[in-house]
Amino acid sequence: MLKPLLLVALLILGACSKQHESLNLAGNTWLGYQPLYLIQARYACPDCNLEVLPGRSMKITMMPSTTMVLRLLGAKQLDAAMLTLDEAISFQSNTGIAICVAAALSYSNGADAALVMPGFDPNKQQLKVGYEETALGGYMLHRTVEKLGWPREKLAMQLLVPKNHVDALTQGQVDVVITYEPYRSQLKKQGAQVLFDSKALTGEIVDILVVQQASWAQHRELLINMIAKQWQEGVTILNTFSATELAFLQQSTTLKADELASALSGMQFFDAAQNEVFLIEKLPMVIEQMNTYLLNSKQISKPAELPACDLVR
Template identity: 85%
Template sequence: MLKPLLLAVLLTLGACSKQHEALNLAGNTWLGYQPLYLVQARNACPDCTLEVLPGQSVKITMMPSTTMVLRLFGAKKLDAAMLTLDEAVSFQSNTGIAICVAAALSFSNGADAALVMPGFDPDKQQLKVGYEETALGGYMLHRAVEKLNWPREKLAMQLLVPKNHVEALTQGQVDVVITYEPYSSQLKKQGAQVLFDSKALTGEIVDILVVQQVSWAQHRELLKSLIAKQWREGVAAFDNLSTAELAFLQESTELNADELASALSGMQFFDAAQNQAFLIEKLPTVIAQMNTYLLNSKQISQPAELPACNQVR
């Protein structure tokens, strides 16, 4: 049975699509997706859609969880979704739905990190490592182990929900925690030190805009314009936020002003040239890396096929 909130969203999206013939796009509350939400909030469009081209609109919905986004995307109630690359790879592999990458939006540039407390001893006979039970959490752990040359046989893995990351490390329940904002900043305030972060993984932990290939064929110019204009407008707004916009972001992300500033310092938005270069030069490589990791960890059973939309005819 559908939960009430999910049912309400389905009905809203369906009604809006029929009435306004708008393209439906959604993401969760992550900071990397906020530029589009900010643009829609700025326009305060009365019909809940954003006109991108004459007579062509987009309905942008901020949802409380990635799970809800993926359910709707899988049910084809969404034309496009903002996801992390690992989420998109897992989704495509597990559903077989034909999707493509329309844009690389942002990448983690220190926002994801492995932290330790002072006195950390990497030569201990056993290292207890805490991380979130997600593909991204596992991938960060996998790459940290590779980069730090830790023997896997000495690692004791412990799954932790994010809200327990701070207590687990500061109370000595784990020796290392793989985490992100706002928990990174909270830990640093208590003396934790960064042992490894996503600065060493440039372009591997990426937020992307993925599109149903059938929707790309129908709405190619609308989506290109959305990326080139509205998305860029939203990113530019971060350089000079009004009081109202700052309040909007704090409420949307549930980060206070300091946490918001710290999170922004650990991520980077792709500009137009970087986006184009990523899609052409880097996307196949990072897809292959993520496929290998997810296959080896038995999180998927077949490689995902996730081309750049510009390569889809």
């Protein structure tokens, strides 16, 4: 049975699509997706559609959770979605739905990190490591352990919900915590030190725009234009926001002003040239890495097929 909020979203998106024949795109409240929400907030027309080209518009919806975005994408009520790479790979592997990557939007450049308190001893017989039970949390743990050369047998893993990351480390429940903003900044304020972060994993923890392949064939020109113009304009706004836009971001992301600034400093947004290079040169490699990790950790049963959209024929 569909939950009431999901049913309402389906009805709204379905009605909008039939009435306006616009492209439907959605994402969750993550900061990396806010450029499009900022554009819509600044320029959206009264019927909530953003005109990208003359007579060609798109409906942009900010959903409260990734789960809802994926359900709508799976029900083909969305043409496109903003997701993390691991979410897109898991979705495609588990559903078999043909999607492609239209753009790389942003990547973690220090926002995800392994932190320890002063006096941390890496030579302890056993290290207690806390992390979030998500594919991304597990991947960050995997790459941290790999990069630091820690033997797996000395690690005692502990699953932690994000809101408990700060207390778990500062109160000694774990020796290391794998976390992200705003908890990274909150821990640093309490004296925690960054042992390893995503600056060493350039482009691996990445936000992408995925599109139903049938929708790409229909809306290719609109999407290419949106990525080159509206998305880039939104990134500019995100880096130079006004007081009104700051209030919008705080409400959307539930981050305080200083937490927003810190989170943004740990993220890198792709420009048009970087996006093209990433899709051609790096996307296949990071998909292979994530496929391998998710297969080995038994989170998927077969590799995902996730080509760049321009390679779809």
